[in-house]
Amino acid sequence: MRRSSLLFLxxxxxxxxxxxxxxxxxxxxxxxxxxxxxxxxxxSGFLPQDQRIGWRGNSGLSDGWMYNTDLTGGYYDAxxxxxxxxxxxxxxxxxxxxxxxxxxxxxxxxxRNALVAIRWATDYLLKTVSQPDRIFVQVGDPNIDHxxxxxxxxxxxxRSVYAVDAPNPASDVAGETAAALAASSMAFRSVDPGxxxxxxxxxxxxxxxxxxxxGAYSDNAHIRDGACPFYCDFSGYQDELLWGAAWLRRAxxxxxxxxxxxxxxxxxxxxxxxxxxxxxxxHAGLNVLVSKEVLxxxxxxxxxxxxSADSFMCTLIPDSSSSHIEYTPGGLIYKPGGSNLQHATTIxxxxxxxxxxxxxxxxxxxxxxxxxxxALLRMQAKKQVDYILGENPMGLSYMVGYSNYxxxxxxHRGSSLPSVKDHPEFIACKDGSIYFNSTNPNPNxxxxxxxxxxxxxxxxxxxxxxxxxxxxxxxxxxxxxGALAYFAANPNPS
Numbered sequence: 001m002r003r004s005s006l007l008f009l010x011x012x013x014x015x016x017x018x019x020x021x022x023x024x025x026x027x028x029x030x031x032x033x034x035x036x037x038x039x040x041x042x043x044s045g046f047l048p049q050d051q052r053i054g055w056r057g058n059s060g061l062s063d064g065w066m067y068n069t070d071l072t073g074g075y076y077d078a079x080x081x082x083x084x085x086x087x088x089x090x091x092x093x094x095x096x097x098x099x100x101x102x103x104x105x106x107x108x109x110x111x112r113n114a115l116v117a118i119r120w121a122t123d124y125l126l127k128t129v130s131q132p133d134r135i136f137v138q139v140g141d142p143n144i145d146h147x148x149x150x151x152x153x154x155x156x157x158x159r160s161v162y163a164v165d166a167p168n169p170a171s172d173v174a175g176e177t178a179a180a181l182a183a184s185s186m187a188f189r190s191v192d193p194g195x196x197x198x199x200x201x202x203x204x205x206x207x208x209x210x211x212x213x214x215g216a217y218s219d220n221a222h223i224r225d226g227a228c229p230f231y232c233d234f235s236g237y238q239d240e241l242l243w244g245a246a247w248l249r250r251a252x253x254x255x256x257x258x259x260x261x262x263x264x265x266x267x268x269x270x271x272x273x274x275x276x277x278x279x280x281x282x283h284a285g286l287n288v289l290v291s292k293e294v295l296x297x298x299x300x301x302x303x304x305x306x307x308s309a310d311s312f313m314c315t316l317i318p319d320s321s322s323s324h325i326e327y328t329p330g331g332l333i334y335k336p337g338g339s340n341l342q343h344a345t346t347i348x349x350x351x352x353x354x355x356x357x358x359x360x361x362x363x364x365x366x367x368x369x370x371x372x373x374x375a376l377l378r379m380q381a382k383k384q385v386d387y388i389l390g391e392n393p394m395g396l397s398y399m400v401g402y403s404n405y406x407x408x409x410x411x412h413r414g415s416s417l418p419s420v421k422d423h424p425e426f427i428a429c430k431d432g433s434i435y436f437n438s439t440n441p442n443p444n445x446x447x448x449x450x451x452x453x454x455x456x457x458x459x460x461x462x463x464x465x466x467x468x469x470x471x472x473x474x475x476x477x478x479x480x481x482g483a484l485a486y487f488a489a490n491p492n493p494s
Contacts, residue, residue: 026389028488031402033110035481038400038448039117041414042474044083044152045073045124055419055444059152063139066161069131071139074124077231078473079412081152082140085128086217086231089176090279091474092121093247094349096183098482101353103187105489114481115187122184122199125177129206133166137173137217142230149413149432153420157429162226169215170223172233175240176282178207182247200251207244214241235281238268243282246289261290262301274308275315275325277346279475284312288350288357295361313354314367316347316380321369330393330458331383338468341398341453342476344384349479351381352486378486378493385483388450393458400472401447408441409464411471415446416464436464450476 041053044060059081064071075091077084095118103111128136141160148157164170181203188196216233218224224232242261249257265271270286277284287309293299294306314322316333326334333344355374358364365372390397390405397403400410410416417427417435422443442464449472454460464470487493 026386026391026491028385028389028484028491029107031389031399032106032481032484032488033113034399034402034448035450035477035484036110036113036117036448038446038450038472038477039075039120039474041446041449042075042077043073043120044076044081053447055421056414057153057420059155060139060159063159064127064136064161066159067136067163069127069136071124071127071136071161073120073127074139075121075474076152077475079410079415079467079471080140080142080145081150081155081157081413082142082145082230083124083138084142084227084231085125085135085137086173086176086227086233087279087473087475088121089125089173089180091478092118092125092180093176093183094346094475094478095121095481096180096187097353098349098479098485099187100183101356102482102485102489106485110485115191118184118187119195122181125180126198126202129174129177129202129209133209134163135170135174135177135206135209136161136163137170137223138162138226141226143225148429149417149436150429151414151417151420151427151432153414154426154428160226162223164217164220164223166209167213168220169213169237170217170220171210171214171237172240173217174206174210175237175244178203178210178244179240179247179282181206182244182251186251203244203248203251207248210237210244211241231279233280235273235276236269239273239282239286242268242270243286243289246286250289250292258293258299258302261305265302265304270305271308275312277350278342283308285346285350287312288354291354292357295357295363309354310365310367313351313365313372313377316351317367317370317372317376319370320367320372322367326456328454328456328458330387332387332392332454332458333384334456336456339452339471339473339476340455341388341450342473344388344453345450345476345478345480345483348381348384348483351377352483355381375494378490381483382487382493385480385487388453388480392454394454394460396460398451398453398460400449400451401445407451407460407462407470409439409462409470410442410446410449410451411464411467412442412446412449415442415444415449417443419444438464446472448477450480452476 185196185199245260290305355377397406
């Protein structure tokens with residue numbers, strides 16, 4: 001029996017999916033709306049009157065009490081109830097970059113929703129840097145939290161606060177927070193200039209903290225036990241220093257940050273690990289971002305960043321002589337380690353951004369055996385976006401609530417447990433296990449959530465326990481917002 005036939009039977013009998021449905025029409029505008037809506041399901045803190053995901057309630061209202069400070073708000077990173085500052089800041093940067101590059105293509109109501117999603121994060125990030133020479137990097141003990149299957153509204157686990165005080169280092173989290181605040185200042189500049197000024201001013205200060213006390217936050221013994229192995233800094237802190245400086249340069253046009261990028265590129269490893277981009281490694285995104293200075297402003301002192309960006313783009317083109325990115329048989333970018341769709345969404349986004357920068361100056365990418373046009377970069381991005389939305393061997397949308405066929409049993413506490421609206425009685429730490437182990441679909445649909453995705457064989461089993469495949473994260477969604485904004489306005493790019 002052919003592999004596709006086996007998939008068909010497996011999905012029909014065990015998961016109720018109807019696979020192998022070729023989508024003749026993908027509604028990018030609907031997907032855009034839902035990709036932004038997802039963030040409301042991840043909110044921590046006191047929820048506003050206009051909260052649209054109605055099965056969620058207030059949570060984490062005492063966060064920060066250990067330090068006698070207000071650390072309410074922000075986002076839970078994934079399917080648990082912990083607020084990790086490192087991926088939250090990256091999520092914020094990517095949401096802001098999405099608005100900066102493609103916000104003008106969004107319908108006005110969705111641009112507003114995207115700005116609301118950014119502000120929910122930036123209001124929290126401002127709290128984390130509100131005290132001199134200190135940055136709060138995390139709220140919640142993940143080891144205790146992960147031993148429970150509990151709604152955020154019921155949390156009775158320790159809400160441990162993790163702070164780094166100078167001269168101890170947190171260059172990675174502080175550098176990413178500087179990037180997030182600087183990028184967000186650009187997103188808000190035209191609609192709320194006062195708030196934009198506040199964001200930029202704080203970005204400058206937290207970058208100074210990052211640069212003055214160099215080192216990884218997870219090298220601090222009291223942080224390591226909470227951050228690792230979940231969001232350890234595995235790739236080093238140097239990329240966040242360059243990334244933070246690049247965003248401060250773009251937001252402020254201050255030449256001191258231009259000098260920083262010129263003078264520190266080599267010493268901080270700008271040419272290292274250039275084929276990665278995600279919450280831990282910023283190199284590919286950094287190189288694309290800085291390339292704008294070269295392309296638009298003829299800033300040839302930064303040419304090495306553009307050369308690295310070009311090199312990365314060539315690795316993504318299957319026919320290129322330097323292609324080395326792995327793809328599944330169905331055409332999805334694949335990297336081992338879990339939550340694979342984070343790679344597909346971040347790479348899709350920077351393909352589109354780089355294509356935009358190249359287009360403005362009528363340039364192509366020299367990949368040795370061929371010259372790659374902006375149109376080809378956009379087509380590579382479109383293949384990834386379309387795969388995620390259902391153009392894949394399973395005929396399955398990996399965005400929850402999009403199309404008729406999507407994951408039903410995502411690894412997410414709030415989604416899988418009865419909502420506080422339907423079941424107001426307290427559900428204790430271990431009492432949620434029956435819901436975790438249930439084979440029933442999740443009772444609460446987390447609309448817009450993009451799960452970790454299929455394996456290297458394009459197979460997805462819809463198993464709540466298989467968190468590497470079935471858990472959504474904020475940093476999978478954030479860059480997808482920008483990609484969807486582009487394709488909603490340009491469904492057939494050239």
